[in-house]
Amino acid sequence: MIFENLPTTPTSEELIDKAFSRAARAGRAKGGVEAQQSMLQTAANITSDNLANVVTAWPDFEYEGEVHPFYYELADAILAGEGEANADGVDDLRQSLSEVMWASRKAREIHGEYQSKLRKTDVDTARKHRKQAFARLADIVEQVEEDLLAINEARNALRDLPEIDPEEPTIVVAGYPNVGKSSFVNGVTNARGETASYPFTTTGIGVGHLERDHVRYQLVDTPGLLDRPAEERNEIESQAASAVEHVADCVLVLVDPSEACGYPLADQLELRDAIEARFEDAPVLTICNKADRSRAVEADRYMSVETGEGVEEVLEAAVAAIDYEPELPSR
Incomplete structure (x- = not known):
């Protein structure tokens, strides 16, 4: 069934903790400016990749043939019922997925912006820039906190549907x-x-x-x-x-x-x-x-x-x- 293997969506707090704890371990393996660069790259990669994975785990509702009309309408009905008043079902889910993908790209941009600042500077300045980058990464993830929660709720609502094969007579x-x-x-x-x-x-x-x-x-x-x-x-x-x-x-x-x-x-x-x-x-x-x-x-x-x-x-x-x-x- 098309929604059966959707992974659990991390919360914003879980994702931030994961990115920064891995970054801290990466920094301990090196020293000086190189340690700050490694920390930034690790945190940005984990943030961007995990956010992108949330989106790519879902089938593309816009691409014809990816989601059979049976499952599209069923998902739309279920998500409209699970959501708040005036919820738009699949459209709301697609909007949340779009916001999370935006956050993934933004994390990449932050990495590129601050990595260039760390190339030619002293350790103290590098540490200052790295902390600024971390703050912005955390802010980006927190901005899509509600979207991550909505995506996980959608996953929970759809993953246990009875398996009906639309192609079977x-x-x-x-x-x-x-x-x-x-x-x-x-x-x-x-x-x-x-x-x-x-x-x-x-x-x-x-x-x-x-x-x-x-x-x-x-x-x-x-x-x-x-x-x-x-x-x-x-x-x-x-x-x-x-x-x-x-x-x-x-x-x-x-x-x-x-x-x-x-x-x-x-x-x-x-x-x-x-x-x-x-x-x-x-x-x-x-x-x-x-x-x-x-x-x-x-x-x-x-x-x-x-x-x-x-x-x-x-x-x-x-x-x-x-x-x-x-x-x-x-x-």
């Missing part, structure tokens, strides 16, 4: 709560070991896999996103639901005509219609679950997860609807 399972979505996904895949929570859902997102004709298919159960009408979702949930559109190759909308789920069939079908309208680029199949109790609905397929009746036929219908043809390696 994907079946999205939707419908009201208690219609059997999770039981279906868990029953046909290994999703029990692949469930994790998004910051804006109350239950885990189920992600499982199955193989058909040597092709791996991804099944995604999205409670909190596609299990109620759009008007009942908040802005963040709506944007996260929008992100799912970028990965869905087929949508299975499960309905429970027995209404044992607790929702009237009319409401379930209204949600189905809204999902059909939203997922214009993916086939949407209506699946009657709990068919052992009732079949009183017009559906593309009928099944009972509880008894196993029709489950395989539903999977075959989804695979056929996707009609995925893997790319063969060129000779």
